[in-house]
Amino acid sequence: MSKNLSPDVSECLELLKTMHVIRYAEEQLGDDFAAGKLPGGVHLSIGQEAVPAGICAHLTDRDQVSSTHRGHGHFLAKGGEPRHLIAEIYGKEEGCCRGMGGSLHVADYSKGIIGANGIVGGGIPVATGAALANHLDDDGSMTVVFFGDGASNQGVLQESMNFAALWKLPLLYVCENNQFGQFSPTATVTAGVISDRAKAFDIPVEVVDGNDVRAVWQTMAGVAEHIRSGKGPVFIEAHTYRIRNHFEREHLVIKTPYRTEEEVEKMRRERDPIKMLQEWLKDENLADEATFQSIDEDARALVDEAVAFGDAGTPPPLDVGEKYQFVGTSS
Amino acid sequence: MARTRFIQAINDAIREEMERDEKVFVFGEDVEASIFGDTAGLAERFGKRRVRNTPISENTLTGMTVGAAACGYRPVLHIMFANFLFTGMDGVANQLAKARLMSGGQIELPATIIASYGGGRANAAQHSDTPYSAFMNLGGVHLVVPSNPADAKGLLKSAIRSNDPVLFFEPGGRGGEMGDVPDEEYLTPIGKAAVVREGGDLTLISMGSTMRMTIQAADQLAEQGLECEVVDVRTLAPLDEETICAAAERTGRVVIVDESRERASAASHIAAVVAEKSFGHLKAPIRRVTARNAGLPLAPASEQYLLPNVDKIMAAAVEISENGRASA
Numbered sequence: 235m236s237k238n239l240s241p242d243v244s245e246c247l248e249l250l251k252t253m254h255v256i257r258y259a260e261e262q263l264g265d266d267f268a269a270g271k272l273p274g275g276v277h278l279s280i281g282q283e284a285v286p287a288g289i290c291a292h293l294t295d296r297d298q299v300s301s302t303h304r305g306h307g308h309f310l311a312k313g314g315e316p317r318h319l320i321a322e323i324y325g326k327e328e329g330c331c332r333g334m335g336g337s338l339h340v341a342d343y344s345k346g347i348i349g350a351n352g353i354v355g356g357g358i359p360v361a362t363g364a365a366l367a368n369h370l371d372d373d374g375s376m377t378v379v380f381f382g383d384g385a386s387n388q389g390v391l392q393e394s395m396n397f398a399a400l401w402k403l404p405l406l407y408v409c410e411n412n413q414f415g416q417f418s419p420t421a422t423v424t425a426g427v428i429s430d431r432a433k434a435f436d437i438p439v440e441v442v443d444g445n446d447v448r449a450v451w452q453t454m455a456g457v458a459e460h461i462r463s464g465k466g467p468v469f470i471e472a473h474t475y476r477i478r479n480h481f482e483r484e485h486l487v488i489k490t491p492y493r494t495e496e497e498v499e500k501m502r503r504e505r506d507p508i509k510m511l512q513e514w515l516k517d518e519n520l521a522d523e524a525t526f527q528s529i530d531e532d533a534r535a536l537v538d539e540a541v542a543f544g545d546a547g548t549p550p551p552l553d554v555g556e557k558y559q560f561v562g563t564s565s
Numbered sequence: 566m567a568r569t570r571f572i573q574a575i576n577d578a579i580r581e582e583m584e585r586d587e588k589v590f591v592f593g594e595d596v597e598a599s600i601f602g603d604t605a606g607l608a609e610r611f612g613k614r615r616v617r618n619t620p621i622s623e624n625t626l627t628g629m630t631v632g633a634a635a636c637g638y639r640p641v642l643h644i645m646f647a648n649f650l651f652t653g654m655d656g657v658a659n660q661l662a663k664a665r666l667m668s669g670g671q672i673e674l675p676a677t678i679i680a681s682y683g684g685g686r687a688n689a690a691q692h693s694d695t696p697y698s699a700f701m702n703l704g705g706v707h708l709v710v711p712s713n714p715a716d717a718k719g720l721l722k723s724a725i726r727s728n729d730p731v732l733f734f735e736p737g738g739r740g741g742e743m744g745d746v747p748d749e750e751y752l753t754p755i756g757k758a759a760v761v762r763e764g765g766d767l768t769l770i771s772m773g774s775t776m777r778m779t780i781q782a783a784d785q786l787a788e789q790g791l792e793c794e795v796v797d798v799r800t801l802a803p804l805d806e807e808t809i810c811a812a813a814e815r816t817g818r819v820v821i822v823d824e825s826r827e828r829a830s831a832a833s834h835i836a837a838v839v840a841e842k843s844f845g846h847l848k849a850p851i852r853r854v855t856a857r858n859a860g861l862p863l864a865p866a867s868e869q870y871l872l873p874n875v876d877k878i879m880a881a882a883v884e885i886s887e888n889g890r891a892s893a
Contacts, residue, residue: 298636332669339667345576349668353659359628360660366629367636370590370614377632390655393622397629400620558670559705561728565586565639565675 235438235456235467241291241448246511247529249291249447251357253283253508254533256307259316260478262537263306263323263337267482272326276337277304281445281477284507286311288450289378289470298346298368298377300361302410303338303530304476305350307381311367313345316540319483326547333550346375354415355381355388362394365405365467368428375464376404384415386428395467401476402466406457407432409469410444412476417492432469445507446474448514475501567748572740574714575603575679578721581750583611586639589725591642592617593626593679601681601740602645623649627656629675631664639675641725646692646732647682650700660728662705670891673728677721681737683774683824685872688737688818690860693868695774695824697734698831701802707731707755708801712776714744716799719753727755736774741764755817760812764792767882768812770835772798773821775854779822782878791886801831806838817848820881821842822873827855849885854878 260278267276274563279286282304290299290311301308309319312329322329323337330342341349348364351357361379368375385391386409392443398405409428413420429439438460442453451471457468479485515521569577591604597618599605608616619626626642627650633640645648650657657678665674684693694888696706707729711717717735724731761776762783771779772881776797781838783793795813797804813819820840832853839851857871 263778285628298632300632308748329669330734331667331671334666334669341668341671343635343668343671348632349664353655355654356628356659359625359656360632360664362625362637363629363632363640364636365632367633367638371636385829390622390628392623392626393620396620396622397625473677522700527797540712540793559666560707563728564723565728 235440235460239452241529244561245291245451246448246465247385247521247525249287249451250511251529251533252287252311253447253511254530255316255536256283256286256310257508258533258537259310259319259540260306262541264478264482266560272323273362274336275481275483276323277481278478279307280303281501281506282412282474283307283409284447284450285408285444285472285474286380288447289408289454290453291451292417293346293378295346296375298348298364300348300357300363300377300379301350302357302380302382302385303350303352303354305340306337306384309340309342309347309350312347314340314347317538318342319545320540320544321547324544324547325549326544327550328496328543328547332554334554343540355385355390357381358385358388358390358394361405362403365398365403366401367403369401375456376406376461378406378408380408380410382415383409383411383413383420383424383428386431392431395435395437399437402464404461405467406461406462407467407469409471410474411471412474414480416474416480417488419492429469429471438468440468440470442470442472444474445505445510447507447511452497458476475505477502566745568743569714569746570740571714571742571744572602574718574746575721575735576605578718579604579607580610582725583607583615583790588637589639589641590615590617591641591643592619594619594621596643596705600645603679603735603740610866618815623653624655626634627653627678628660629662630656630678631674634674634676635672639725641677641679643679645681647680647695647696648691650680650696657706658703659890662703664860666705671802674730675728676730677724677733679733679735681735683700683737684861684868686738687863687865687868689863693861695856697801698825698829698834700732701831701834705730706846707803708734708800709755710734710773711799712736712741712773712797713798713839715746716753718746719751720755720799723755726752731755734773739774753799756800756803756805758799758808759797760794761797762793762795764794766791766816767793767818767820767886768796768816769793769820769822769878769882770796770798770809770812772801772831774824775822778873778875779878782882786879791882793882804835804838806842809835810839810843813843814846817846818885819847820852820854820878820885822854822878824856824873826858827853828858829857852881852885854881
C-alpha cells in the first residue's frame with residue numbers, strides 16, 4: 235500500500251480542528267456528567283482523537299462507519315453535527331436519534347454513520363452487512379468498523395474477517411488498541427498480537443501510532459485506495475491510550491486501581507495527539523500560535539453552540555418509543 | 566388453485582420477490598444445496614451474487630442483515646434450524662430488533678430471517694425447538710408462523726416486502742405437505758389471523774406446526790358432537806387480538822394449542838390477552854396445550870410424550886366443554 239502521500243498544511247489544520255472539536259465536546263460531556271446534567275452515562279475517547287480524525291478524513295457520506303460505545307469521536311470526525319451529538323446525549327428530540335439512542339447509539343445514517351454500539355463487537359457484523367451492500371453496489375464506497383482491543387476477543391471479529399476476506403468486501407477494520415478493555419489491561423486478557431489475527435485470513439495489516447494523526451492519515455490514504463480498488467479488506471491496529479476512565483462513574487465503583495496516576499499523567503503530557511500535531515507544525519514552521527488559537531476558538535465556539543442547542547432542546551414525547559420501533563409499511 | 570408442496574410455496578415466494586425487486590438477496594449456510602429445498606434452484610436462476618452461500622457464522626449472519634438492510638437492500642437470511650437463532654442472538658435481539666428505535670426512526674430494516682422449527686422427528690434437543698415465544702418478547706421484530714402452503718407463500722412475500730424485520734418460522738419436516746395455492750399473485754397480510762373453521766361449542770386457537778393436529782382434533786370432536794371454531798393465528802407479532810378475542814367470545818370456551826414450551830409460551834400470551842379482554846364472555850377456564858417444560862429427547866416415544874397431540878387437544882376440549890368437568 236502506497237504511503238507516499240502526507241497531509242498538507244491545510245489538511246493538518248483540518249485534522250487539528252476535528253481533534254479539538256472532539257476534545258471539547260467530550261470535556262464538556264465529562265463536566266456535564268460530573269454536574270449530574272446527563273440522563274445517562276458516557277464513555278469518553280479523550281486522548282484517542284487522532285484515530286477517527288485521520289481515518290475519516292478519507293471518507294465521504296457514501297462510506298459507512300460503524301462505531302463503539304466510545305463513539306463520539308467517530309461521529310464527529312465522520313461529519314456528524316456537534317449540536318446533534320450533544321442534544322442526543324442530553325436526551326432531546328433535536329438529537330441525531332431524537333433522544334432515543336443517547337451516547338451509546340449515536341448515528342446519522344445520512345452521513346454514513348451507521349451507529350455506535352453498546353455491545354462490545356456488536357458493530358462488527360453490522361458493518362460486515364454494510365460492506366456487503368457496498369460490494370453489491372460496486373460503486374467504490376467502503377465501510378470502516380471501529381472497535382477496541384476488547385472487541386478483538388469477540389468471536390464475531392474472526393467470523394467477519396473470514397467473510398470479508400472470502401468475498402473481498404470493501405471493509406476496513408480499525409482496532410483502536412487503547413490498552414484497556416473496561417478495567418483490564420489488554421495484556422491480561424488478550425493473547426498474542428491483535429493484528430496478527432488478521433494475517434491468518436490473509437488480510438493485509440498496518441500497525442500505526444494512533445496518537446500521531448499524520449501517521450494515521452498517511453496510512454489511511456493508501457489503505458482507502460487499496461480497498462476502493464476492490465482488493466478486499468485491510469486491518470489497521472492503531473496504538474493509542476485511554477486517558478479517561480472506562481466510563482465517567484468509574485471511580486465510584488472500581489476500588490482497586492488497574493493503572494497508576496503517574497502513567498496516565500505521563501501519557502497526557504507526552505502523547506496528547508493534539509499537542510503532538512501542534513508541536514510538529516511549529517517545529518516545521520508550518521503554523522504558529524495565532525493559527526492554533528484561532529482553530530481552538532472555532533472549535534470551542536462550535537461546541538458552545540452545540541451545548542446551547544442541546545440546552546434549548548425539548549424532551550421527546552412520552553409515547554415515541556413504539557412509534558419509532560416499526561415503519562409499519564411495506565414496499 | 567394449484568396443489569403445491571409447502572417447500573415449493575416458500576421457494577416460489579422468494580423467487581417471485583427476487584424477480585420483482587433486485588434489492589432482494591438470499592444468504593445463509595448452504596442455501597445453494599438447500600437441505601430443506603426451500604432455496605433450491607435460486608442460485609441457478611439469480612446467480613451467486615444474489616444467492617450467497619455463507620460460512621457457518623450465525624452471529625455475524627444475523628448482524629449482517631442490519632447493515633445490509635440499513636444500506637438499501639432486502640436481505641433474506643436462511644438460518645436453517647431455528648435453534649441456530651440462539652447462536653445468532655446478538656444480531657437479532659440487540660441489533661436487528663433495536664437499530665431502528667435507537668436511531669430515532671432514521672432507517673427502515675427490510676430484513677427477513679427464515680427459520681425451520683419444531684420437534685417430532687428425533688432430531689434431538691438442539692434441532693427441535695420452537696423458539697418463537699422467546700422472540701415475541703423482543704418487541705422489535707414481527708413474527709409469522711404459517712401452517713399451510715398458501716399462507717407460507719403469502720406471508721413470506723409480505724415479509725420480504727415489509728420495511729420492518731420479520732422472522733418467518735417454517736414448521737420443520739412439513740416441506741412435502743400439499744395445499745392449494747392461488748395461481749394469481751397475492752399477499753397474506755402480516756398481523757391477521759384467520760378463522761379456518763366455524764363451530765359454536767368451543768374455540769380452538771393454534772398456529773404453524775400444531776394447526777394440522779388442531780384441525781384433526783376438531784374433526785374428531787365433531788364426531789362426538791362438539792363443534793369447534795378454529796383460529797389460525799398466523800402472525801404472533803403483531804398479534805391479531807381482535808380476531809382471536811371475537812372467536813373466543815363466540816363460544817366462551819377456549820383451548821390454545823402451541824408447540825412452544827408451556828412456561829411463557831405463545832399460548833400463555835394469547836391466554837392472557839383473552840382473559841384480560843374477553844373475561845366476561847368466558848364460560849370455562851382457558852386451557853393451553855403446549856410442549857412440556859423440557860428439552861426434546863432423541864428417543865421418539867419420549868419425545869412425543871412431551872409434545873402436543875390430537876388426544877391432548879381433545880382431552881382439554883372435553884374438559885372445558887358444557888358437560889365437561891371444568892365447566893363454570
